[in-house]
Amino acid sequence: MSRLSTGKKIYQMAKQLKRQRGGITAAYVLDAVRCGYRHMASPENYFVLRFYELSDEERFDYLTSGRSAMADRELNQAMTRENNRIMSQKHLFYSFFSDFIHRETIYVPEVTYEEFSTFFDMHETVILKPDVGIMGQGIEKICTADVKDRKVLFEKCRNKKLLAEQFICQHEALAAISSCVNSVRINGARDQKGTIRLIGACLKCGSQEAFADNFHSGGIAYPLDLETGVVTGPGRNNTQIRDYERHPGSSVYMPGFRLPFWEEVRACAAGAMERMPELGYVGWDIAVTPKGAELIEGNCHWPGGNIIQLDKIGKYPLIKECLI
Numbered sequence: 001m002s003r004l005s006t007g008k009k010i011y012q013m014a015k016q017l018k019r020q021r022g023g024i025t026a027a028y029v030l031d032a033v034r035c036g037y038r039h040m041a042s043p044e045n046y047f048v049l050r051f052y053e054l055s056d057e058e059r060f061d062y063l064t065s066g067r068s069a070m071a072d073r074e075l076n077q078a079m080t081r082e083n084n085r086i087m088s089q090k091h092l093f094y095s096f097f098s099d100f101i102h103r104e105t106i107y108v109p110e111v112t113y114e115e116f117s118t119f120f121d122m123h124e125t126v127i128l129k130p131d132v133g134i135m136g137q138g139i140e141k142i143c144t145a146d147v148k149d150r151k152v153l154f155e156k157c158r159n160k161k162l163l164a165e166q167f168i169c170q171h172e173a174l175a176a177i178s179s180c181v182n183s184v185r186i187n188g189a190r191d192q193k194g195t196i197r198l199i200g201a202c203l204k205c206g207s208q209e210a211f212a213d214n215f216h217s218g219g220i221a222y223p224l225d226l227e228t229g230v231v232t233g234p235g236r237n238n239t240q241i242r243d244y245e246r247h248p249g250s251s252v253y254m255p256g257f258r259l260p261f262w263e264e265v266r267a268c269a270a271g272a273m274e275r276m277p278e279l280g281y282v283g284w285d286i287a288v289t290p291k292g293a294e295l296i297e298g299n300c301h302w303p304g305g306n307i308i309q310l311d312k313i314g315k316y317p318l319i320k321e322c323l324i
Contacts, residue, residue: 040066061314063305075280108157180206200308223311229262
């Protein structure tokens with residue numbers, strides 16, 4: 001991101017803080033710039049992690065965007081070109097991590113129209129995803145009965161290099177929160193001895209009418225205790241300064257909510273890292289179905305630190321232990 005773009009983001013964020021919280025715009029701008037230089041904090045770090053409420057000493061404990069990028073360069077330096085292709089292209093990812101993925105998927109550019117049509121006959125609801133993409137962009141939820149011309153859709157999917165996936169049936173406890181697939185984010189790192197460490201976790205929930213839980217698409221993230229899988233406090237989004245004890249769509253009270261199959265979720269995150277020994281730092285997205293854990297994707301080179309630190313405990317010391 002250029003200095004000009006960063007400056008514009010800081011100014012817009014500062015104005016938003018003044019509207020929602022009061023204070024002086026220029027003071028927020030100066031403090032955010034200082035955090036950028038001193039703590040390698042992005043404007044979103046400053047806003048979501050509420051750096052404006054923290055002392056400078058407390059800020060040193062947080063895994064900011066710059067610190068996360070530094071850890072990525074160090075911990076993922078063994079990643080090969082093929083490793084990176086697998087982590088960035090979903091159809092390769094699904095094949096490589098097939099032991100952790102149970103839903104049916106097809107990569108449309110590699111199938112015939114007949115195979116595509118058969119897949120649609122088998123499933124009432126299908127998710128279409130770009131093979132390469134971030135932040136939940138370009139995802140569509142399709143009711144197969146509503147598709148009027150499958151050949152037109154087939155050509156669209158081929159041209160845009162889309163995957164078609166069976167819609168994940170999530171555990172009823174999670175479905176009660178939001179109808180979209182609510183997923184767990186677990187960040188994992190591998191220390192210098194090769195030991196896998198789980199760094200932090202959160203539960204990502206879709207907003208009232210969303211079909212994706214992405215934090216950058218209106219989603220709300222709730223802090224999770226790594227040992228128990230229990231929500232430890234209110235959630236946040238990346239646009240409003242407020243705490244969400246109750247989910248705004250379903251009104252489910254979230255603090256104290258216990259994730260089903262938590263040990264299986266932890267085992268999925270650790271097992272997926274074992275599957276690719278060169279992988280040193282990653283953020284896994286994992287769904288919970290009535291049968292257990294279901295791997296969705298792995299965010300390599302941009303694991304994201306904001307949402308795993310909503311428990312108000314900075315995770316940078318844990319990452320530094322892996323760097324030593």
